[in-house]
Amino acid sequence: MLNLLLFLLAAYTPSVIEGVYFTNSGFYQAKVDESSPPGTYVKTVQALDQSGNPSDQITYSLTKENGWYKINSTSGVITVAKTLDREEMADTQSFDALATKIGESQAGTATIYCTVLDLNDNYPQFENLPYQVNISENTKVGEVVIEVSASDKDSSDNHNNEVYYKIVGGNTEGTFEIATRNKKGIIALSKPLDFKVSQKYYLNVTATDESGAPTGNQNWTVVTIGVIDADDLAATFSKFLYPVLINVNTRRGREIVRVHAEDQDSLQAPVSYAIFRASDPEEYFKINNITGSISVNRNLTRDSYPFIVTAKSSNHPAAFALVVVNAGAMPNRTFEASVMENEANTTVFDLKPLEQYFNVSDPIFQIHQSDEGDKFFINGTSKELKVGAQALDREERDKYTVVVELLSNGDN
Numbered sequence: 001m002l003n004l005l006l007f008l009l010a011a012y013t014p015s016v017i018e019g020v021y022f023t024n025s026g027f028y029q030a031k032v033d034e035s036s037p038p039g040t041y042v043k044t045v046q047a048l049d050q051s052g053n054p055s056d057q058i059t060y061s062l063t064k065e066n067g068w069y070k071i072n073s074t075s076g077v078i079t080v081a082k083t084l085d086r087e088e089m090a091d092t093q094s095f096d097a098l099a100t101k102i103g104e105s106q107a108g109t110a111t112i113y114c115t116v117l118d119l120n121d122n123y124p125q126f127e128n129l130p131y132q133v134n135i136s137e138n139t140k141v142g143e144v145v146i147e148v149s150a151s152d153k154d155s156s157d158n159h160n161n162e163v164y165y166k167i168v169g170g171n172t173e174g175t176f177e178i179a180t181r182n183k184k185g186i187i188a189l190s191k192p193l194d195f196k197v198s199q200k201y202y203l204n205v206t207a208t209d210e211s212g213a214p215t216g217n218q219n220w221t222v223v224t225i226g227v228i229d230a231d232d233l234a235a236t237f238s239k240f241l242y243p244v245l246i247n248v249n250t251r252r253g254r255e256i257v258r259v260h261a262e263d264q265d266s267l268q269a270p271v272s273y274a275i276f277r278a279s280d281p282e283e284y285f286k287i288n289n290i291t292g293s294i295s296v297n298r299n300l301t302r303d304s305y306p307f308i309v310t311a312k313s314s315n316h317p318a319a320f321a322l323v324v325v326n327a328g329a330m331p332n333r334t335f336e337a338s339v340m341e342n343e344a345n346t347t348v349f350d351l352k353p354l355e356q357y358f359n360v361s362d363p364i365f366q367i368h369q370s371d372e373g374d375k376f377f378i379n380g381t382s383k384e385l386k387v388g389a390q391a392l393d394r395e396e397r398d399k400y401t402v403v404v405e406l407l408s409n410g411d412n
Contacts, residue, residue, distance in 0.1 A: 020058060020101045022047045022110035028097075030078070030114045034086035035121055042069060042078040047099030047108050057102040065095040069114070078112065086116045087153040118155035123217040124163045124207040126150045131205075134226040137193040145176065145225060148185040150207035152217075164212030168220070169204030176203060176225070180212075187223065195229040195265075233264035234316035235271045241322050248302050248327040252295075256285075258361055259292040261311030261319055269313040276308035276320070285325070300327040339387060341394040348376065349385040354406055368405040376402055 023046050030043035049055045060076045062069060068089060070081040076097070092115045099108040126148060133146045154160035165185030167178050175198075177190040185205060203223040210216035238260045246256050263269040273292045275285060284305055286297040294309070305325040310318040337349045351365050365378050365385075375388050385404065392400075 020047055020049055020099050020104065020108040022097070022099060022108055024110070026108070026110040028110060028112045030112060031117055032080065032084065032114060033117045034084045034119050036080050036084050038080050038082055040080040042080060042114060043112060045071075045076045045078065045097045045099075045110050045112065047076070047110075049101065055101065059100050059102070061098045061100075063096045063098060066093075068093065069095065071097060084116055086118050086155065087122065089116060091116060091118075091155070118157045118160055120154055120160040120210060120215075120217060122153040122161075122209075124150035124152045124209050124219045126207060126219065126221045129221065131221060131223040132226075133224075134228050135189075135193070136228050136230050137195040138230040138232060139189050139193060141189050141192060144186055144188045146187050146223060148187065148205055148207075148221065148223060149183065150185075150219065152209045154209065159211045159213075160209060162211045163207045163209055164216075166206050166208070166212070167203050168206050170202040170222075172198060172201065175201065178205065193227050195227050199227050199229075201225040201227075229265050231263075231265050231269055231314050231316075235261045235263050235269075235311045235313040235319050237261045237311060237319050237321040239321070241324070244323065244325045246296075246300075246325060246327055248300055250296050250300065250327070252297060252299070255293050255295045256325065257294050257323065259287075259294065259309050259311070259321055259323065261292070261321075263313040271311050271313050274310050274312075274318075276310055280305070280307040285323075294323065302328050337385075339392065342391045344387055344389055344391040346387045347384045348387060348402075351378070351383045351385060351404065351406075360406065364407040366405050366407065368403040375400065378404070 028043055028045055032040060032042050045060065046054065047058050047060070049058070059073050060071050061073060062071045062078070065081075066089075068081055068084060069078055071078045078097070092113060094111055094113050097110045097112060099110070127150060131146060131148055135145055139145070148165065150163050152161035152163055156162065163180070163183060165178050165180045167176060167187075173191060175189065175191045175193070176187055179186045179188070185207070187203070187205075201224070203225065204220060205223050206218050206220045208216040208218040242257055242259055244257045250256065259273065261271050261273070263271060273287050273289050275287050277283075282298065284296070284298045284300065285294055285307065287294045287309060292311075305327065307323055309321050309323055311321070312318040335349060339346055339348055355361065355363060365380075365383060367376060367378060375390070375392065376385060377388050378385055385402065
């Protein structure tokens with residue numbers, strides 16, 4: 001038995017609905033620059049009737065165009081409806097054109113794929129502002145200090161969004177350098193820092209797209225770098241020789257001089273004092289390791305006692321100073337002064353220079369003996385011997401003897 005299979009082949013024309021279809025198989029491609037203003041030409045689509053001819057009874061419209069495009073209902077010319085911004089829309093947009101014929105209920109459909117070409121119309125924008133960092137003055141050359149980053153909304157087409165970084169100001173003596181890596185500006189130290197020279201840098205950093213091309217768009221920011229003082233300097237004595245004149249009978253434990261040294265960094269690390277024992281093997285003197293106060297530790301004879309004191313801060317080498325103590329008899333000093341009669345509260349004698357002569361710090365002066373003690377007094381603040389509240393009268397008396405004691409730590 002012979003079975004016959006009959007295939008009926010019917011001609012099919014894509015996009016033909018009730019005799020209306022689009023040319024180009026209902027598929028169109030177009031390109032247009034972003035920032036194109038309204039009215040910019042995009043593409044012309046055309047629909048034919050069943051006879052294959054254009055018809056003035058065909059009307060065009062758009063769907064899914066999101067308001068970016070419009071079409072002339074008669075000619076099929078598609079134009080920009082509002083200024084295009086690639087960063088606010090898809091790189092390539094697809095939307096439909098519809099063609100309807102008067103008297104027919106259904107429409108022919110064509111799809112338009114429109115590519116929006118990127119223009120370099122956006123400026124790099126720095127992120128994570130502000131840029132501030134503090135670093136030690138001991139930071140090593142080549143060490144990364146801080147990173148900056150800027151983003152650009154443009155496309156990578158033609159390197160429009162590739163940002164290049166540069167330091168254009170505030171980089172005193174070229175202390176820092178910047179390199180562009182992985183879309184970031186890497187700022188590193190290029191020269192040693194010195195806190196005493198500069199404590200703060202304000203770097204003006206630019207970000208330029210198109211890989212830094214002259215035509216690229218540019219933005220800038222300020223990077224603030226503070227320098228922290230490091231403990232890199234040793235202590236130093238205020239003077240290197242301390243001559244001391246004391247009475248040979250100065251009792252043990254009494255302070256005879258106070259040395260002073262300071263750490264040279266702003267950190268002001270504590271200073272520790274010591275007597276270099278080889279210079280005072282008999283331990284005639286001792287020193288307070290915190291205050292630098294030197295006192296007598298043994299009975300002395302009339303002699304000269306030179307010895308070395310050290311001052312040390314942190315782990316730095318010690319500083320040295322020489323103390324020379326001369327022990328002998330301390331003669332009393334006699335001074336003469338004159339004042340105008342009839343002047344009360346006037347200064348007779350400035351006692352402050354006696355501190356240096358007797359090598360004592362902040363002593364107490366008091367009147368020990370006077371023919372008429374109520375005629376004079378000592379101002380404890382200014383350390384001056386002064387006439388009292390009652391003025392002197394030369395015709396009554398033309399000479400006075402006043403004995404003043406100088407006391408240090410309660411001893412005269």
